[in-house]
Amino acid sequence: MDNLVIARVFSEIGDLLELKGENPFKIRAYRTAADIVGQTGERVTDLTDAELRAIPGIGKTVATKIRELADTGQLAFLKELLEEFPPTILDLLRLQGVGPKTVARLYRELGIGSVDALESAAAEGRLRGLRGLGAKKEQLMLRAVAEYRRREGRFPMPDVQDIADALAEHLRGTDPDLQVTPVGSLRRGCETCGDADLLVAGTDLAVLERFTAYPGVDRVLGRGETKASVLLTSGLQADLRLVPPESVGAALQYFTGSKAHNIALRDRAVQRGLKLNEYGVYQLDTGERVAGATEPEVYAALALPFIPPELREGRGEIAAADTDALPHLVSRSDLRGDLHAHTTESDGRADLDAMAIAAREAGLEYLAITEHSKSLAMANGLDERRTLAHARRIREADARLDGITLLAGIECDILRDGALDLAEDCLAELDIVVASVHSAFSQEEREMTDRLLRAVESPVVDVIGHPTGRLLRRRDPYRVNIEELIGAAAAHGVALEINSQVDRLDLCDAHARLARDRGVPVVINSDAHATNAFELLRWGIVVARRAWLEPEHVLNTRSVAALRAGLRCNRN
DNA sequence: GCCGTTTTCGGCCCGACTGTTTTCAGTCG
Missing domain, CATH: 3.30.210.10 (DNA polymerase, thumb domain)
Known part of the structure; x- marks a missing residue:
């Protein structure tokens, strides 16, 4: 069973216990357990009881419940809790300004157990009879319902970074020295953010006014002496904190x-x-x-x-x-090359020379050109003949251009059965082979895992590209046993990619950390399709840092000579 | 529910803002 499914179970238990008015520390224990399970790279259902208990925050009860979920696929405790409330009641907790105490009272006193029911009751003025609820609160709840319906959840972190940058620019206004710093999940580099938090150093309350007067503000959620919250027209909430310099x-x-x-x-x-x-x-x-x-x-x-x-x-x-054992995290300046890029030969938007020059200008010493292979016809994928002809052109360009080394590569499709899309003798001619899944995403886990394992076992594959295939907010990862994949990659010396495309970020941080722990080399690639795409490497770096990666764990921090020596070195 | 170089019981992080209160409860981060 997937960790995220188990995390959701514990998170729901936390919510339901809160509605019941249970011991807050018990509630916190379940939520902590949800966080821990959700952030663990390996499947917790595969761990022994002793291993589970060794994780801080997971005790006897939670370990037993994980075991029950693994063995039966469900949890009696959650079922019992759900019998006390309608299943739709948890949606009410997602409303801005509505918390567990209010939801519990709405349900007990008015029988309201869904967002729809709350909306009707508020619209009819039936809430103001309850103590602590007035006409104003009714209006706020109606607004919160409208926003809840409009909202699509969390925002991709790179988007939130852009929004935060623009907001910071506005706040600085005529004072370029004003210290505005993004904080919260954005500063930690989480792949998605629920809001944008900004911190301003100073004592001048005018900055709070400037904040609420920002043109992108849809409405002001609150404003005091030290903080203000707004809802932006993009649907993102932004919070500002003003603190004295000391x-x-x-x-x-x-x-x-x-x-x-x-x-x-x-x-x-x-x-x-x-x-x-x-x-x-x-x-x-x-x-x-x-x-x-x-x-x-x-x-x-x-x-x-x-x-x-x-x-x-x-x-x-x-x-x-x-214990003075913090990792010396990899940073953008450690990256010396990029091993995944496309040109107009397949589905890129810039030609070979333009991409090479752009990579050089982005400070890279080497770039692998990895077009799609023939089964990706939609992307004008290359067959063996075109692949070898393109490799010759790449090597000519490499000889012609100064300041950048070009590697002739391919992003070869992994077919449904795990076979590679191009003949092995063709692939063996290339400097580097990235193998990726681009089709039949709905295969069952066993089939998909075997498919990827077969690719890893191929003697000509160097890197598995975007290993889980997810597209943030659009497509779930395909069903692959990531631990098996990581184990096989370790055994065969195949690298796993952190793809820096903002909707991929694949591997994710938890899996990249697991790869590190199991001794699998990682590469951080742009998957560039245009000359400006090397900027995206910064997002891959963020994922790598969250995965505790140091330069030594990342193949493309090496010199091109050391990189070449590292490719296929574990094969026979 | 979890945890333990004082503890296997008795603790468990802290403060700001809002609406409806006349001293505070609820929510949020």
Whole structure:
């Protein structure tokens, strides 16, 4: 059973327990378990009880429930909870400004158990009879219902980055020195963001007004002395925090999260007789302030080195920091080449020379040209004859152009049965072969996994491209046993790709970390189809950093000579 | 429900804003 399915079960249990007014710490335990399971790269159903129990936050009860889900495919506890409420009631919790207490009362006192029922009741003015609910709240709920219907959930992180950049530009206005920093899930580099959080250092309340007056604002959700929230016309919520300069470090830390990281950090503070909040670090007994102006200072007050935001997910980063074992994360400047790009020979929009020059201008030392293969007719894929002719042209261009090394490659389709789309003797002529799935996405897991394993076992395949095939918000990953794939890649010395296209980001962070842990080399590729696409590498880097990858784990941080030596080196 | 270099019981992160309150409950991050 997929980890995300199990995570959803625990998350629903948390919501339902909250509606029942259960012990908040029990609720938190289930939500923590949901986070942990969702962020684990390997299937938790494959772990032994002892391995499960060894994960902090997973205890006896949760481990037993994971086992029950693995064995029976369902969970009696969740079923019992769902008998107490209509299944549609959880939708009500997704409404802005509506929380568990309100939902529970709406259901108990008015029998409201769905968004539709709430909408009718609010429209008819039947809510204002309840204590604590007035006409204004009714209007807010109607608005929240409309927004809920319009919203498509979370936004891709690169889009949110653009929105945040534009907003920051607006806030700076005539003061280019104004310090505006994205925080929250955006700063941590999460692949999707539910909102855009910005932090401004200063004391001038005018910046809050500037924020709510931004032309892209649809409506103001709230505004006080230190914070304001707006809903943008794009449907994204944006939050601004204004903090005094002496507290910027503590505020950056606090608002970057994640929640799990912050809770652990505060716990550490309390253990050391300190209190940590968004204004600083204080002595518990005297209240004396000991840190807060900069983020490294805040971590130092807790006897920790600075922890990069991408690691702050409660996945062992504090323990690693405590023992001086934090990874030296890969960064964009470590990338020396790109191993996946297309030209007009298949479905790219720029020709060979233009792509080569653009790669050079993007600071790359080498670029592999990897067109589609013939079965992708829609993309003008190449057969063996065209592949070899194109390889000759690539090598000619390589000889002609200074400052960039071109590698002759292919993105070869993996056919339904796992065979490669081009003959092995043709592929063996090339410098690099990326193999990818582009068809028959609906195969069952066993069939799809065997298909990919066969490709990995081929002696001419160097890299598996976008290994799960997902398209964010459009297409789920195809059903592949990722652990088997990673195991096979490790055994055969085949690299797995982090594809930097904004709707792919595939491998995802959890899987890339698993690949690292199992000794599989990773490559970070643009999958460029145009000259500006090398910019996308920054998003692949974000995924890699969230996966704890260091330069040594990433093949295309090597020189071209070292890269060539590393390809197919484990084959016979 | 989880966890333990003081604990196997008794704790568990903290503050701002809103609406409906006249001192606060609920929600959010």
